[in-house]
Amino acid sequence: MSDPTAGEKFQLLVDLMVRLRGPNGCPWDREQNFDTIKPFLLEETYEVMDAIDARDWPELVGELGDLLLQAVFFAQMASEENLFRIEDALDAITEKLIRRHPHVFGDETAETEGDVRKRWSEIKAEEKRTKGEPDSTLLGSVPRSLPALVEAQQISSRAAQVGFDWENAGQVVDKLHEELAEFAEARASGSREKLEDELGDMLFVLVNMARFVKVDPEQALRRTNAKFRRRFGYVERKLAERGRSAKESSIEEMESLWQEAKK
Numbered sequence: 001m002s003d004p005t006a007g008e009k010f011q012l013l014v015d016l017m018v019r020l021r022g023p024n025g026c027p028w029d030r031e032q033n034f035d036t037i038k039p040f041l042l043e044e045t046y047e048v049m050d051a052i053d054a055r056d057w058p059e060l061v062g063e064l065g066d067l068l069l070q071a072v073f074f075a076q077m078a079s080e081e082n083l084f085r086i087e088d089a090l091d092a093i094t095e096k097l098i099r100r101h102p103h104v105f106g107d108e109t110a111e112t113e114g115d116v117r118k119r120w121s122e123i124k125a126e127e128k129r130t131k132g133e134p135d136s137t138l139l140g141s142v143p144r145s146l147p148a149l150v151e152a153q154q155i156s157s158r159a160a161q162v163g164f165d166w167e168n169a170g171q172v173v174d175k176l177h178e179e180l181a182e183f184a185e186a187r188a189s190g191s192r193e194k195l196e197d198e199l200g201d202m203l204f205v206l207v208n209m210a211r212f213v214k215v216d217p218e219q220a221l222r223r224t225n226a227k228f229r230r231r232f233g234y235v236e237r238k239l240a241e242r243g244r245s246a247k248e249s250s251i252e253e254m255e256s257l258w259q260e261a262k263k
Contacts, residue, residue, distance in 0.1 A: 179198065
């Protein structure tokens with residue numbers, strides 16, 4: 001007997017969710033709704049990202065399963081309300097991928113990533129017109145609910161697609177120096193509003209710098225956060241070996257241990 005296919009295993013997950021939400025299923029699962037499950041979707045997404053950052057592939061297996069569960073959970077609740085079924089969601093993404101890759105599944109060609117992104121945006125606009133949706137601004141479809149770093153990345157990328165952009169990374173560096181000078185002026189002014197405004201400008205320029213050098217700013221910051229955690233953890237452990245906590249230690253002692261951690 002051959003091993004179950006991915007489709008058969010996916011159907012098993014769907015069937016399990018039907019049973020969990022059924023009359024003889026789990027009381028907790030039955031009580032959930034779209035709004036109560038949303039936080040779990042976000043949590044599982046970040047746990048997937050953590051596993052990828054750690055290159056922990058066995059952990060990623062489990063986290064991807066948890067993420068798939070969220071999709072099945074939402075679809076089952078929708079099915080119970082006669083809104084749509086999981087099959088409809090699968091059809092939707094399959095059709096979308098084929099439609100938005102005419103250079104793979106059709107007669108068009110795309111030589112670069114930029115060609116693909118440009119055509120992708122054009123096809124999305126065509127889809128909206130076909131649905132009779134009113135034309136929106138270029139940035140109007142970027143959700144305002146996104147984390148600020150991701151939102152900055154998306155809106156600057158879309159503006160760049162129509163030519164509103166710097167010519168090279170050097171110009172972005174120059175802009176960063178300009179914003180640093182303006183931030184210094186804001187500090188001197190004592191205005192909290194100006195300070196917040198200029199700090200935001202600096203962060204926005206840094207996001208664009210990341211775009212020019214093809215680095216994901218979210219992932220770059222997550223890596224730096226992880227690095228800080230490791231190094232500060234080293235400082236705390238070494239201080240504990242000396243019978244002291246961080247609060248009981250001088251900045252000079254902690255800085256010395258920090259330099260050890262870097263090595």
